[in-house]
Each structure stands twice: as structure tokens, then as C-alpha cells.
Amino acid sequence: MQTFVRRLLDQFAVDRRVLALAFARMADGIGNSFLIIVIPLYVASGTVGGRTFGLEESMLIGIILSLFGFLNSSFQPATGRLSDRFGRRKPFILIGLAGLAVTNVAYVFAETYLSLVVIRGLQGVSVAFIIPASIALVNELATTQDRGGNMGVYNTFRLVGFGAGPIVAGAVVNLGPYALPVGPTIGGFDAAFAIAAITAVTSYLLVTVLITDPEATRANAGADLSIPIRDRSGSNLLDPIFTLGVASLFMATAIALFATIQPQVNARLEQGSTWFGLQFAAFILAQIILQTPIGRACDRYGRRPFILGGMLLLAPATLVQGFITTSELMFVARLLQGVAGAMVFAPSLALAGDLAGEGESGSKLSVLTMAFGFGIAIGPLSSGALIGYGFAAPFVFGSTLAVLGAALVSTQVEETLETTRPIPVVGDD
Incomplete structure (x- = not known):
């Protein structure tokens, strides 16, 4: 053992x-x-x-x-x-x-x-x-x-x-x-x-x-346990941990839209419950495979590039689901959503952890976990309300949230690692 x-x-x-x-x-x-x-x-x-x-x-x-x-x-x-x-x-x-x-x-x-x-x-x-x-x-x-x-x-x-x-x-x-x-x-x-x-x-x-x-x-x-909304340093408008919480809320809402519209998805793609189960599981599969390597990579190359890249990838991966007409492409889209989620979640927690002072981890990191939980609950309710306006409506809503989240991360969150390596490009020596 x-x-x-x-x-x-x-x-x-x-x-x-x-x-x-x-x-x-x-x-x-x-x-x-x-x-x-x-x-x-x-x-x-x-x-x-x-x-x-x-x-x-x-x-x-x-x-x-x-x-x-x-x-x-x-x-x-x-x-x-x-x-x-x-x-x-x-x-x-x-x-x-x-x-x-x-x-x-x-x-x-x-x-x-x-x-x-x-x-x-x-x-x-x-x-x-x-x-x-x-x-x-x-x-x-x-x-x-x-x-x-x-x-x-x-x-x-x-x-x-x-x-x-x-x-x-x-x-x-x-x-x-x-x-x-x-x-x-x-x-x-x-x-x-x-x-x-x-x-x-x-x-x-x-x-x-x-x-x-x-x-x-x-x-x-017993350290300072307040959760500020405004950035106390004055360099940005919003506190970075609060910003990451909002981005996590948007991300979770976008990925959870799929859960409660199974009848509409199956009817549009002319598929059975087995295909829907595979598409639903694709997100989790990507998360399981990528969470650890992406977490390690953000320790070398920085947190912010992965968070921003994940939010940017989430937008098209969510949007296309409203217009896809085959089961195979829906599976790929859900897989890409999983990749985007993996790029955001572990690096966000790591960045928030970098910013949390001694004895503040429970208060600061709960902002992200709370936001993610609310997003998982809000997503199904949103898709249930929006599906009546057309099949694409929930996914347009989710992709819009992803773009807003990317804008917030881009403007309100700074890198916390003092030294980072540039992310290698495929084909570089």
C-alpha cells in the first residue's frame, strides 16, 4: 500500500x-x-x-x-x-x-x-x-x-x-x-x-x-476576511478575486445550459438518449483529462493566459451548439466546452490562491466555488426560459456571457506569477 x-x-x-x-x-x-x-x-x-x-x-x-x-x-x-x-x-x-x-x-x-x-x-x-x-x-x-x-x-x-x-x-x-x-x-x-x-x-x-x-x-x-468588490490597490476598477468569481459564474451558466433541454436537443439532432448522454459526458471527460496538465502548465506559463484563453474558447464552443445539426458535431462542441472549462477552473483557483493572504483562503476561494455553484443552478433555468424563443437562443445567451467574462478577465485581472515562460507554439524549436 x-x-x-x-x-x-x-x-x-x-x-x-x-x-x-x-x-x-x-x-x-x-x-x-x-x-x-x-x-x-x-x-x-x-x-x-x-x-x-x-x-x-x-x-x-x-x-x-x-x-x-x-x-x-x-x-x-x-x-x-x-x-x-x-x-x-x-x-x-x-x-x-x-x-x-x-x-x-x-x-x-x-x-x-x-x-x-x-x-x-x-x-x-x-x-x-x-x-x-x-x-x-x-x-x-x-x-x-x-x-x-x-x-x-x-x-x-x-x-x-x-x-x-x-x-x-x-x-x-x-x-x-x-x-x-x-x-x-x-x-x-x-x-x-x-x-x-x-x-x-x-x-x-x-x-x-x-x-x-x-x-x-x-x-x-482571524485575518481580514472581507470580500471587496472594488480593487483596493486602485490599479483596476474591480477586485481580481471578485472578477474571477463573476467569470466563473458566466462560465458555469454557459456550460449548464445543455442539461435541461434534452428533448429539444434530441428532436433537433434526431438522436436518442444514448447520444445525449455521451454529449453530456464529453464535458466531464475533457475536464478529467486536462485539469491536471493545465494546472501544472499554469504554474510554468502563468494563470491569466489560460483563464483568458478558456473564456475566449468557451464563446464559440457554446454558440455553435445552437446551430449544429449532427450528433457528432454536438459531441465535439461539448468536448471543446470541457477544454475551455479546464483552462479556466484550476488556473482561476490558483490565481485566487496566490492573492489570498495567510488565513484567508476559505473566504477568498469560496467566492469562486460559490459563483460556479450558482452558475450550475442558473444555467438550466436560463435554457428552460429561453428555449421558447428558438433553439439557438440559450446558446447565444451563453456565448455572450463568455465574451463578457473574457472582457472582465482581460481588463481587471493581472498575472500573479513573477516569472513566467512564454507558452510554446506548435512547431517551435
């Missing part, structure tokens, strides 16, 4: 605690993304009932799923600031993982729509404890020279977990019930909720055993 861990550390060139945290987030990511598939099936199965408050079943499902994102994003600045105030990251991560484990088990006993809403809402608050503290811990375990690579490795494993969950979730439900060697037979839904709980417990154990808070975090607790 020690040899395996040593090889992984050599391969990814990160602190042991960063790799352990990445594995922990991969495990809880599997369980959390499980529920994106399982909850709609659970509601549609007729297992739950009770008052619907005049809402259609599809709207209830949308509320249950979106509530997680809105509460998660809303609470992140508060939990990030608290972790800075106390100078501790690990307890906040453990509180969130414990909340996930308990609420995953609670689904088994849910019998009404309202109980599902409450449980999913509590899960959103639980994850709000995990994300800012985790990102802050990665930031504090890294240095300016390797911060991008550390962020890339962390995000890679997290996305592996998030992408793997939906692939097997439906199969777990459909193959039930399961006869255990000892005890009662377990239904497909109970098995799915049990797996989600087990992944949260696994993450909890990994963090408990392998993660420790850096001493510098405790020593610098």
Missing part, C-alpha cells in the same frame, strides 16, 4: 494530504452524483406521496435537485469565513461529510415530497461545509510554484467521482431487489441510498486518518 501511495505521489507530484483529500472528494462525489439520477426515479416510482402544493411532479423534481445547488452556493461564503476565523479546515470537512452520511440514510425513511425537499436542502448545507474548507486546504498545502498542479489533481479526482456516479446509479436501482446473505432483501432504491451513505463514510474515514491542518492556518486565524 505504501508503495502504491508513493507511486501516486510521484505521478501527480502533490502533497500526500492533497492526494488523500482528492480521493476523499472522489468517494463522496460518487455518492452525491448518484442522487442526481436516483432522486427523479424515486419520485416517479410512487414510493413517496403527500402534498404537492399544486406543483407538477417534474417541477417537484426540479425543486428538489436545484435546492441543493442554491443552498450549497449560498452557505459557502459563511462556512469559508468561519473556517478562516477558527483557523481550522478539517473539522468543517468532517461536519459536512457526517451530514451527507446521515442524510443519505434518511432517504430510506422519506415518505413525502416535503421530506425529500428538506433532506436534499440539508445535503446542500452539508456540502457547503466541505467545498470551501477543502479548496482552502489544498491552497494552503501548495506553493506558488505548484498551486495550479495541486488544484488540477484535486479537481481531477473530484470529477472522476462525480462522473462515475450517474453511470452506475440507474443500474443499481434497476437490478434490485438484492438478497443479502444475512437479513432482509434490500430494494434497488435502498441499495442506492446505502451506497451513497457508504461513500460519505469512506470519505469521512480518509479525512480523519490522513488529513491534518497546516500549522500556519491556525497561526493566522
